[in-house]
Amino acid sequence: xxxxxxxxxQGQHPPYGMAxxxxxxxxxxLADKALPVMVRRIANQGEQAKANASQLLDIVATVAxxxxxxxxxxxxxxxxxxxxFSL
Numbered sequence: 001x002x003x004x005x006x007x008x009x010q011g012q013h014p015p016y017g018m019a020x021x022x023x024x025x026x027x028x029x030l031a032d033k034a035l036p037v038m039v040r041r042i043a044n045q046g047e048q049a050k051a052n053a054s055q056l057l058d059i060v061a062t063v064a065x066x067x068x069x070x071x072x073x074x075x076x077x078x079x080x081x082x083x084x085f086s087l
Contacts (some may be wrong), residue, residue, distance in 0.1 A: 007013060
């Protein structure tokens with residue numbers, strides 16, 4: 001699969017246009033240095049996405065626990081008010 005086909009399947013424009021001299025690794029085109037950098041960057045973005053997803057799950061869990069605590073406090077407050085009025 002060539003870069004043009006891959007880009008089309010991904011629904012993205014090929015990076016740096018389709019300058020053949022850029023991507024021709026046989027003649028040491030600029031992509032010889034740029035593509036490894038792009039691959040590392042994509043890998044780093046994948047790791048960052050995993051870290052963000054993990055943080056988001058932690059936040060969701062914290063919000064759920066906080067919601068339960070607030071509900072309990074509200075119920076206790078209502079019971080206190082009812083008890084106070086019954087005295």
